Amino acid sequence: MPQSVNEHNDMPSGQQDKRPAARALSLRGMLRKNPGDLIFENVTRFFAFVVLSLVFLMVYEMSVQSWPSIRHFGFQFITSSEWDPVNDIYGALPFIYGTLFSSLGALLFAVPLSVGVAIFLSEIAPGWLEQPLSMLVELLAAIPSIVYGLFGIFVMVPWLQTDVQPFLIEEFGWMPLFEGAPYGFGMLAAILILTIMVLPIITSISRDVMRSIPDTQREAAMALGATRWEAIRIVLTGAKSGILSASLLGLGRAVGETMAVTMVIGNSADISLSVLNPAHTMASVLANEFAEATSQLYISSLIEIALLLFVMTLILNAIARAIVWRITRRFGATAA
Amino acid sequence: MSTTALYTWRKFKNATMLSLTGLSLLAVVGVLFLILAYTVSKGINHINWDLITKMPAPVGEEGGGMANAIVGSLILVSLGSAYGIPVGLFAGIYLAQTEKGWFARTVRFLTEVLNGIPSIVIGVVAFIVVVLPMKRFSALAGGFALGILMIPLITRTTEEMIRLVPSSFREAGLALGIPRWKTMMFVILPAAFKGIFTGIFLSIARVIGETAPLLFTALGNRFWSTQLDQPIASMTVFIYDYARAPFDDWNQQAWAASFILIMLVFVLNIIFRFVTRKTYTA
Amino acid sequence: MYDIMQQSLKENDIPRIQETLESVSGATDAARAPRMEALGLNAWYGKTQALFNVTLSIPRNKVLAIIGPSGCGKSTFLRSLNRMHEEVGGSIGGSILLDGEDIMDRDPVFLRRKVGMVFQKPNPFPTMTVAQNVVAGLKLNGMRDRKELARIAEENLKRVALWDEVKDVLHKPGSSLSGGQQQRLCIARTLAVEPEVILMDEPASALDPISTMKIEELIDELKKKYTIVIVTHNMQQAARISDFTAFFYMGKLIEVDKTAKIFTKPTHRQTEDYVTGSFG
Numbered sequence: 001m002p003q004s005v006n007e008h009n010d011m012p013s014g015q016q017d018k019r020p021a022a023r024a025l026s027l028r029g030m031l032r033k034n035p036g037d038l039i040f041e042n043v044t045r046f047f048a049f050v051v052l053s054l055v056f057l058m059v060y061e062m063s064v065q066s067w068p069s070i071r072h073f074g075f076q077f078i079t080s081s082e083w084d085p086v087n088d089i090y091g092a093l094p095f096i097y098g099t100l101f102s103s104l105g106a107l108l109f110a111v112p113l114s115v116g117v118a119i120f121l122s123e124i125a126p127g128w129l130e131q132p133l134s135m136l137v138e139l140l141a142a143i144p145s146i147v148y149g150l151f152g153i154f155v156m157v158p159w160l161q162t163d164v165q166p167f168l169i170e171e172f173g174w175m176p177l178f179e180g181a182p183y184g185f186g187m188l189a190a191i192l193i194l195t196i197m198v199l200p201i202i203t204s205i206s207r208d209v210m211r212s213i214p215d216t217q218r219e220a221a222m223a224l225g226a227t228r229w230e231a232i233r234i235v236l237t238g239a240k241s242g243i244l245s246a247s248l249l250g251l252g253r254a255v256g257e258t259m260a261v262t263m264v265i266g267n268s269a270d271i272s273l274s275v276l277n278p279a280h281t282m283a284s285v286l287a288n289e290f291a292e293a294t295s296q297l298y299i300s301s302l303i304e305i306a307l308l309l310f311v312m313t314l315i316l317n318a319i320a321r322a323i324v325w326r327i328t329r330r331f332g333a334t335a336a
Numbered sequence: 337m338s339t340t341a342l343y344t345w346r347k348f349k350n351a352t353m354l355s356l357t358g359l360s361l362l363a364v365v366g367v368l369f370l371i372l373a374y375t376v377s378k379g380i381n382h383i384n385w386d387l388i389t390k391m392p393a394p395v396g397e398e399g400g401g402m403a404n405a406i407v408g409s410l411i412l413v414s415l416g417s418a419y420g421i422p423v424g425l426f427a428g429i430y431l432a433q434t435e436k437g438w439f440a441r442t443v444r445f446l447t448e449v450l451n452g453i454p455s456i457v458i459g460v461v462a463f464i465v466v467v468l469p470m471k472r473f474s475a476l477a478g479g480f481a482l483g484i485l486m487i488p489l490i491t492r493t494t495e496e497m498i499r500l501v502p503s504s505f506r507e508a509g510l511a512l513g514i515p516r517w518k519t520m521m522f523v524i525l526p527a528a529f530k531g532i533f534t535g536i537f538l539s540i541a542r543v544i545g546e547t548a549p550l551l552f553t554a555l556g557n558r559f560w561s562t563q564l565d566q567p568i569a570s571m572t573v574f575i576y577d578y579a580r581a582p583f584d585d586w587n588q589q590a591w592a593a594s595f596i597l598i599m600l601v602f603v604l605n606i607i608f609r610f611v612t613r614k615t616y617t618a
Numbered sequence: 619m620y621d622i623m624q625q626s627l628k629e630n631d632i633p634r635i636q637e638t639l640e641s642v643s644g645a646t647d648a649a650r651a652p653r654m655e656a657l658g659l660n661a662w663y664g665k666t667q668a669l670f671n672v673t674l675s676i677p678r679n680k681v682l683a684i685i686g687p688s689g690c691g692k693s694t695f696l697r698s699l700n701r702m703h704e705e706v707g708g709s710i711g712g713s714i715l716l717d718g719e720d721i722m723d724r725d726p727v728f729l730r731r732k733v734g735m736v737f738q739k740p741n742p743f744p745t746m747t748v749a750q751n752v753v754a755g756l757k758l759n760g761m762r763d764r765k766e767l768a769r770i771a772e773e774n775l776k777r778v779a780l781w782d783e784v785k786d787v788l789h790k791p792g793s794s795l796s797g798g799q800q801q802r803l804c805i806a807r808t809l810a811v812e813p814e815v816i817l818m819d820e821p822a823s824a825l826d827p828i829s830t831m832k833i834e835e836l837i838d839e840l841k842k843k844y845t846i847v848i849v850t851h852n853m854q855q856a857a858r859i860s861d862f863t864a865f866f867y868m869g870k871l872i873e874v875d876k877t878a879k880i881f882t883k884p885t886h887r888q889t890e891d892y893v894t895g896s897f898g
Contacts, residue, residue, distance in 0.1 A: 034725050040517030044433065047426035048443045051487060055446045058453070061464045116360030124357060133361065135609060140368050142605045144545025146572045147594045150579050151371050154378075154587065196367055203364075227350035249452075256454020258548035259572075263579065283456045283548070290463070291473075291552040306460035310453060317452040321445075503706075504741040508804070510705055512755035512811055513731030522758055526745040 058310070066304035068297055077304060083269045085289070090301035092282070092308070094269040099281040099309075102187060102261065103254035106194030111247050113195070114202035115236075118243075121203070122210040123218075123232050134207070141200035149263030152193045157184040157264055164188075165276055180276040185266035188275040193260045198250035205249065209242030209327075210235055241323050248320035252313045258283040282309045372598070379595025382588045392558050392574075398585045402593055404560050408475070408569035411562060412554055413544050415479020420486030421536055427487070428494025428532075429520065444495075451488035458484050459549035467553060475561075475568040478554025485546060486539040493535025497528040534608045541604035545597060547572035571597055651718065653678040653845040654699060654733070654815055659712040661694050661703055668694045668708070672871045674864060676815070681837060681846045683860030683877065685853060687892065691869040692849045696817050699847065700733040701726040716815070731759070734813035738820045740800035742792030742807070748775075748784050751792040751803055755811040774806040778836055798829025805836065816840065818848040822855065834859050853893060857881050865889045 069077065073090060080091025117137060121130055161184030172178040213235050221231035236243075266278020267288055280288075282305050293299045386401045393400025427443065434440040462481035467473055501524050509519030525532070547570075550556070555567040556577060562568075571593055578590035652675035661669035669691045676682055676699075684692040697703040698710050704726070713720050721729045742751045750757070752771040761767060771788070775781040780802045784795065792803055801821060808816060818837070822830040837846060837859050850856050856863055857877060864874035865888070873880065873889045884890045 034515045034517075034727050036518065037516045040520070041433075044426045044430035045439075047423050048430040048439070050423050051427045051450070051491060052439075052443050052446055054484060054487070055450055057465070058458075058461045061461060062457075065464050065468075113360045113364065116357040117364050120357040120361045124354060133365070135606075136365050136368055137361075139602065139605065140364070142541070142601050143371065144547070144572065144594075144597055144601060146545065146547045146575050146579075147371070147375065147598055150575060150590060150594050151374060153579055154591075155370075155374055199364055227346050229350040229353045230346070232353075252452055256452075256456065258454065258456040259576065263576075283454060286456050286460065287548055287551055290460070291555065303460055303464065306457045310457050313452050313454055313457075314449060317449065321448065502741075504737060504739060505743060507702060507705065508737065508741045508743065508807075509754075509758075510726075511700060511702060511730055511735035511737075512758075512807065513727050513729075514755060514758045515727050518758045523743055523745075523754075527743070529745070 062303055062307040062310065066300055066307050069300035069304045072297060073301070077301070078308070081269075081271055083285075085293075085295070085298055088295055088297050090297070092301070092305050094271050095280050095282040095285050095305060096308070097271050098187070098265070098279040099255055099283070099312075101279070102190040102194055102265070102281055103251055105187070105191035105275070106198055106254050107247060107251055109191070109195040110198045110202055110250060111243075114199050114246070114250075115206055115243060117199070117203045118206035118210055119232055119236075122207045123228075123235065134204070137203050138200050140196065145197070145257065145259040148193055148197060148260035152189060152260055152264035156192060157189050160184050160189055160192075169276070176273040177275055179274040180272075182276065183266060183278060185264055186275065186277050187265065187272075187279045189264035189266075190261045190279070190281070191275065193264055194254045194257060197257055197260060198254050201253055202243075202246045202250040205246035206239065206243045209239045209246070212242075213238045241327055245320040245323040245327075248316050248323070252316040252320070255316065256283060256309060256313050258287050262287045282306075375591065375595050375598055378588065378591035380592075382592035383595060387589060387592055391560060396583070400589075402569070402571065402574050402589070404557065405569040405571045405574035405593070407560075407562065408554070408557070409544060409571045411475055411564075411568060412478045412482055412550070412570055413540055415475060415564070416482030416486055416543055417536075417540065418479070418483070420483035420539070421490060423483075424487045424490025424539070425494050425532070425536075428491040429498065429525075431491065431495040432498035433520070447488045447491050450484070451492070454548075455481075455485055455546050456548040456551075459551060459553055462549060462553045470565065472565070473553060473555035473567040475554055475564045475566065478550045478568065478570070479564075481549035481553050482543040482546060485543050485549065486536075489539035489542065490532075490536055493538070494528075494532050497531035497535065498524060500531065501527045530611050534611045537604050538608045541601045541608075545572060545601055547576055551576075651678070652676055653717065654847075655713075655715040656695070656699070657713040657715065659695070659698060659710065659714065661691070661698050661711075662709045663694075663707070668869050669698065670869045671712070672866075674871055674874060676845060676847055677862060678845055679841060679843070680861040681841050681848060681859055682874075683856035683863045684847065684849045684866060685851065685856050685863060685892070686866035686872075688851070690866040692866045693819055694869075695866065696735075696819055696847060696849050699815070699817055700730050700735055702730075702735065731755070731811050732813055733815045733817060734808035734811060735817045736801070736805050736808055736819065736821045739824050740797055740804050742795070742800050742803050744791065744793050746792055747789045748792050748795065748803060749788040752806045752810050754807060759811075770810055774810045775803075777809055777839075778802040778806045779832070780806060796829075798825050798832060801825060801829065801833060802836065805833075809840075813844070815845045815847065818846065820849055820851065823850070823852070830855075853881070865892060867892070 069090065073080070077090065077092055078096060079093060081093040082089050082091045083094060084090070121134055121137075125133060161182050165182035165184065165188070168178045169180070169182060217234055217238065218231045221234045226234070261281055262284035265281065265284055267280055267284060268278035269280045269285070270277060272279065286302055286306060290299075290302050293302055386399060388401060388406065389403050390399070390401030391403055427447070431440055431444055458481050461484070462477045466477035466480050470477070505523055505527060506519055509523040510516065514523070550570050550573050554570055554573070556573040557567045557569040575590045575593045575597070578586040578593070581587065654676040656672055656674045659669055659672040660667065672691075672695060674695075684695060686692045694703055694708070697706075699714060701710065701721070703710060710722070713722055715721070716729065716732060743754055746754060749768070749771045752774050753761070753767045756770065757767060772781060775784060780799060783799060784803075787794070792800065795803060801824075805821075822833045825833065834855065837848065840846060841861075848856075848860065860877045862874060863877040863880040865872045865880065865884070865886075867888055873884060873886045875885070880889060881893050884893060
């Protein structure tokens with residue numbers, strides 16, 4: 001646009017814009033801000049700052065408090081399986097092992113089940129059924145963990161002990177995975193209860209991801225003569241990374257889940273391949289021993305476990321979010 | 337494979353996989369009903385006035401109730417709400433007003449982080465920050481832990497609900513010469529109130545069911561106590577203790593308490609869903 | 619398009635609104651002074667400039683219509699006048715005078731009480747009743763006297779000819795009224811703050827013809843007391859209700875003159891093309 005147009009529009013009085021650019025002017029405006037607005041903005045900012053500082057406070061306090069243990073045991077803390085409060089020797093390997101075993105085990109069941117439910121909800125169920133069914137699945141997430149624990153102790157554990165585990169031992173006892181005696185309490189119970197508990201989150205995110213895949217993909221597949229399932233598989237391919245992210249978030253939940261696991265896992269700091277044996281997780285050892293921990297080093301070691309748990313869930317959540325971010329960016333790029 | 341055989345195979349596979357998805361839904365909903373059925377059938381017989389109004393019976397005796405635990409839970413949730421609600425609410429307002437900038441982005445991310453931290457870890461932090469300096473377990477420590485758990489939920493719903501209010505109302509307020517903060521507090525917030533309010537209730541529903549962060553903060557108490565600097569009972573820790581006790585009567589009280597808890601949580605959840613759905617479509 | 623611009627550059631006649639004004643009103647100096655003036659106004663959205671050095675006087679107690687194709691900056695200009703443009707992330711350079719006083723230095727809150735605005739879509743506050751909506755501006759700026767508020771509500775609803783229609787539903791939500799009623803409610807809400815200038819951003823474009831007619835009648839009534847600036851893309855409407863018309867194109871003010879002149883003998887080729895419909 002030719003610059004002279006500007007002059008052309010000037011008023012006859014010859015007033016010219018000799019003022020500084022807009023930025024300087026809005027700075028001038030800022031100084032004249034409404035005092036109420038200024039106060040309000042800073043009050044809300046203060047509370048946002050509280051949220052920020054809470055997280056940093058948590059990391060700082062846990063680091064400081066676990067320092068004695070970190071200094072005393074060093075890297076051995078996570079490689080040693082000796083947990084001996086009587087002699088003040090602490091190695092967290094059994095708990096880390098138990099946490100990983102139970103969470104990954106739960107994921108093994110929960111992911112296929114969740115994806116199945118998500119497929120049913122987003123691809124198969126008629127519209128009027130979808131909402132109430134989704135709500136039922138999500139209500140599972142609302143049940144307090146302690147109630148799952150109660151259900152675990154009084155319903156699931158006896159059932160495992162009298163029906164499931166004897167059968168497993170009889171048929172598969174030759175495998176190290178199913179070696180041992182039918183206690184009921186143990187890794188298997190923990191895995192099953194965690195499966196139920198992480199189902200809702202994996203399901204609802206997977207369902208949302210599938211639903212966001214455009215209908216044109218399904219229609220294109222159907223038009224080529226694909227069966228309904230074959231069309232769904234195309235949808236699944238598109239939803240793959242979203243489901244991965246959902247699974248990681250589910251894993252984060254499973255890793256941190258405390259009460260239900262504590263109540264059914266049997267609480268024994270042994271590393272065993274068998275799902276029939278009692279075990280321990282990082283969360284369950286905190287629940288069990290924290291209130292009774294006496295020595296300084298004992299408490300410090302438990303806090304180090306909490307710190308490790310924090311870092312684990314932080315990493316899982318960060319990866320899951322990064323995946324989501326990548327998906328949205330990719331979708332954004334194709335849309336543009 | 338011939339074409340017809342392949343076709344039959346594809347049809348078969350289609351039918352099998354589709355039924356499998358249906359079966360997985362059935363299994364999941366089945367588990368939900370199983371849990372509910374057990375809680376209701378085992379709990380309902382033991383729900384009586386004693387449970388709600390009496391103190392726990394001495395060890396070994398039958399009967400008694402959880403009056404102190406109900407009051408304790410209310411106190412703990414109130415303590416948590418007392419700072420969790422304002423922090424969450426105003427942080428949410430800040431985020432809704434401030435879309436850009438590194439500070440808002442960081443806070444938004446940390447809210448997610450906070451939401452993903454296991455509640456037991458938050459219990460540990462409350463132990464370090466409150467129990468260690470006070471040198472005793474206390475209601476304050478438990479309330480502190482519950483408040484941290486409420487913040488990310490409230491912050492997120494507040495931000496989302498405010499963003500759902502059309503910007504035209506904000507502009508209308510500003511154009512009338514109403515200062516920004518009054519426009520936010522008296523025009524936009526009331527419009528988002530229903531969603532925010534139920535969001536707060538949902539966060540209460542979540543923390544009232546929390547046990548892990550109370551185990552070594554509020555600890556639990558078999559006696560009547562409303563003192564904030566003393567250990568205090570709660571419904572969830574009550575259930576935990578009674579579930580592991582070797583007395584049949586206690587186990588059944590645990591079921592009854594679970595029944596009350598689950599009803600409370602479900603009602604709050606269903607209300608939330610109902611209200612937010614309406615807000616979203618409006 | 620470029621040719622048209624080039625051509626308009628050669629015709630070097632400048633809109634002389636002040637002279638026009640004198641010829642129209644012949645009033646005293648004070649009354650003749652423009653109510654508002656934009657001097658070398660520039661506006662940006664981020665790095666995109668939306669207004670280029672616009673200088674325009676807004677005559678007192680008259681209706682000034684602003685026309686132009688979509689994206690020509692007419693809404694931006696309007697929203698610069700009460701500094702709402704800055705509330706949506708834009709920035710402004712230049713001066714805006716209200717009764718000769720530069721408003722860029724002051725808290726926009728004061729400006730907006732003197733320069734009210736009516737929006738394209740009726741936006742009564744959803745949580746307030748009809749009556750509360752009218753006095754929202756006063757109440758939130760600290761007026762407490764209930765009797766006085768009720769009186770002001772009635773007075774302003776009467777001014778927009780809505781009183782008879784709503785006097786029985788004063789305590790129902792403002793959003794329960796029909797679209798046309800809502801828009802008049804919004805005008806009443808704007809009037810209640812006692813502004814001097816009313817900015818209207820296509821106030822009738824979301825309404826049915828009958829409601830539109832009522833709004834136009836109302837504007838005609840209001841100009842006795844207020845200075846009105848109205849953005850519209852309906853040229854018939856501009857011709858019907860305004861005394862002056864300004865034509866904006868690509869962020870620049872091309873021409874401003876008496877409405878009759880703009881629609882019959884515009885000076886600029888672009889204006890002519892636009893008002894005759896062979897353009898944009």
